Amino acid sequence: MITILFATVNAGGNLPPEVGIGAELQRRGHSVRFLGHPGQRSAVERSGLAFGAYPSGADYDPTLERSTLRGLRELTGVFADPRITADVIAAARRDRADVLVVDCLLTGPLQEVTRAGLPVVSLVHTFWEFFERMTAGPVGGVLRLRGVHARAALTAPALSIVTARRDLDPAGSVPPAVRHVGAVWQGIPTQAATGAGRPRILVSLSTTWFPGQEQTLQAILDAVAALPVDAVVTTGPAVPPGRLRVPRNAEVHSWLDHGPELARASLVVGHGGHSTLMRALSHGVPVLVLPMHPMLDQPMVGAAASRNGVGRSLSRKASPETIGAAITAMLGDPALTAAARRMGEDIRRADGAVVAADLVEQFAAGRRAGGEEPVSPR
Numbered sequence: 001m002i003t004i005l006f007a008t009v010n011a012g013g014n015l016p017p018e019v020g021i022g023a024e025l026q027r028r029g030h031s032v033r034f035l036g037h038p039g040q041r042s043a044v045e046r047s048g049l050a051f052g053a054y055p056s057g058a059d060y061d062p063t064l065e066r067s068t069l070r071g072l073r074e075l076t077g078v079f080a081d082p083r084i085t086a087d088v089i090a091a092a093r094r095d096r097a098d099v100l101v102v103d104c105l106l107t108g109p110l111q112e113v114t115r116a117g118l119p120v121v122s123l124v125h126t127f128w129e130f131f132e133r134m135t136a137g138p139v140g141g142v143l144r145l146r147g148v149h150a151r152a153a154l155t156a157p158a159l160s161i162v163t164a165r166r167d168l169d170p171a172g173s174v175p176p177a178v179r180h181v182g183a184v185w186q187g188i189p190t191q192a193a194t195g196a197g198r199p200r201i202l203v204s205l206s207t208t209w210f211p212g213q214e215q216t217l218q219a220i221l222d223a224v225a226a227l228p229v230d231a232v233v234t235t236g237p238a239v240p241p242g243r244l245r246v247p248r249n250a251e252v253h254s255w256l257d258h259g260p261e262l263a264r265a266s267l268v269v270g271h272g273g274h275s276t277l278m279r280a281l282s283h284g285v286p287v288l289v290l291p292m293h294p295m296l297d298q299p300m301v302g303a304a305a306s307r308n309g310v311g312r313s314l315s316r317k318a319s320p321e322t323i324g325a326a327i328t329a330m331l332g333d334p335a336l337t338a339a340a341r342r343m344g345e346d347i348r349r350a351d352g353a354v355v356a357a358d359l360v361e362q363f364a365a366g367r368r369a370g371g372e373e374p375v376s377p378r
Contacts, residue, residue, distance in 0.1 A: 001100040002225035002364045003031045006123075009078060009086045010037035011062050011104050013275035014125040015161035018103065019047045021123070021351040023361060026150035028309060035091050037061075040359045052091070057084035059161075063237045064207040072295070080108035080146040092118055098364045101161075104131060104154060107143055110257055113155035118368055120159040122211045126274035127304070129171035130297040139295065158294050159363050161356050162229060165347075168304045174211035183278040187259040191211050192284035199229040199266040199331050202258065210292035213271075214239045216316045218348065220269055220290075223324035224250055228320040229331070232261050266337075267330055269323075272298025272313075277305060284344025288326055290318065292317035309339040 004025055008018055026032040026049060033050040044051040054139060060078045073114075078084070088109045097119065102110045104124045113120050124131060135150035135272030143150045154160075159177055161232070162169070166180040167177060174180075203220055205213055214373045219266055224231040233252040235241055241252040260278060262268070268280040272291040280287045288309055289302030305311025314326055330336055 001030055002361070003095055004033075004086075004099045004101060004360065005092055005095055005097040006034045006036075006241045007030070007084075007091075007100065007102045007106060007109060008034060009017075010021075010039045010063055011075075012206055013273040014103055014105065015040055015043055016186050016275045016279075017125050017352070018101070018123055019044060019049065020184035020186065020351070021101075021161075021163075021356045021360070022049050023047050023279050023349070024353040024357040027270075028357060028361075031189070035088060044345040054084055054087045057081050057087050058090055062182050065209055068293075072139065074140060076142045076146060079105055079145055079289060080148045082112075084106065085109040085112045088113060089116060089118070094144075098367070101333055101360070102157075104160070107135075107150045107153040108146070111156065114153070115154040117366070118156050120223045121363055122154070122157040124160055124164075124178075126161040126297045126328055127164050127169040127171065127300055128160075128162050128174055128180075129169055131204065132171065137160040137295075146233075159359060161359055163352050163356065164278075168308060170300065170304060170307075177204060178351050179359055181359065182260075182350060182352040183282055184352040184356070185282060185347075186275070186279045187281040189344070190261075191263075192341050193350075197325075199233045200261075200264055201229050201269060201327065202261045202265045202285075203233040204258065204267045204276060205233055205239075205292060206273055206276075209238035210271070212316055213292060214243060216290055216292065218244055219318065219320050220253075220323055221245065221247060221250055222320035223327065226324055229327070231265075232256065232280060234258070244298075251266055267327065270317075272296075272301040277311070278302050278347070281310060281340060281343050282347045284341035286330060288323075288330060289313045290316045290323075292316050300355065308343070309336060310343055311336075325363075333350070373375055 022032045034044045035052050036051045041051050065322050099125050100118050100120045101221040104122045140150045162180045163184045231250040234256050246252050266286050268285050268287045270276045274291040291298035302313030304314050
């Protein structure tokens with residue numbers, strides 16, 4: 001048995017693959033614990049995993065309304081928070097962790113725990129190329145002002161697990177320490193969606209709040225109103241359902257398990273979250289992406305879906321008429337449906353969590369073979 005500590009951050013779609021890998025490691029008999037923000041507790045504990053909140057690190061609630069500038073300032077503050085770094089190091093030493101799995105967004109802690117010689121694995125929950133670009137862009141610049149060299153932090157760990165498909169990731173060559181494990185299942189996608197009868201569309205624009213999110217949801221609902229389809233919309237805590245005009249052929253929920261809906265969906269309309277894309281494709285369902293934030297991975301996710309013939313992308317400011325035309329075209333495109341189904345079949349052959357858990361076990365075994373002991377308390 002090995003002891004594994006996950007250090008995460010409340011950023012929405014980063015958590016499902018982390019929980020999937022943690023659950024697989026626990027299923028194998030290992031001791032697994034998560035350290036994160038209070039808003040993540042219920043999702044982690046629902047999966048049967050132990051959770052502790054950062055004792056001194058700043059809290060972060062992604063559902064609060066923020067301007068783009070304020071969001072950048074507060075998020076980078078969390079990514080670089082020295083109090084989270086201290087909490088992670090203290091917990092790793094207390095638990096005598098054999099492996100410390102750190103969310104790659106926590107660039108400050110990732111930088112410092114690597115310098116401290118802890119047995120750290122970076123977990124990258126979207127395309128490697130996105131983080132390459134992010135560290136070289138405005139976010140990397142702001143982090144440098146906070147004393148964090150994001151590019152060095154990203155490439156420092158001896159192992160970086162990327163929970164994305166290599167064929168979707170636009171990255172060219174990657175460092176030897178970077179390992180793509182494929183999609184981590186959310187639930188068990190045992191078969192492709194039926195998509196039979198009247199088309200059914202699942203709409204979800206993230207549990208995280210983004211500027212203009214309510215307006216985009218309303219434009220999608222207005223588009224659906226004029227189409228011969230049924231729609232199921234989940235708003236998350238960011239947009240109260242009561243603020244939306246809902247047509248007769250749609251139903252709106254603040255939360256709903258997407259699994260049963262994906263099993264009968266013909267199309268997903270989303271914001272470009274990597275976890276949402278991979279969950280839809282695991283059921284063989286194509287995706288229409290309306291990226292909600294230009295500085296996140298969402299435009300890259302939409303472009304990857306389009307490039308690989310499993311989806312399309314539109315501006316979040318697209319009119320209901322434009323959105324409706326795109327939905328109609330996608331539902332009538334057999335090549336698009338066939339490509340999504342083929343990718344779904346491939347995803348269902350292997351859970352990325354299993355591949356990732358193998359890598360974590362190999363990492364721990366390699367350290368032990370090299371004579372390195374678990375982290376000792378100080």
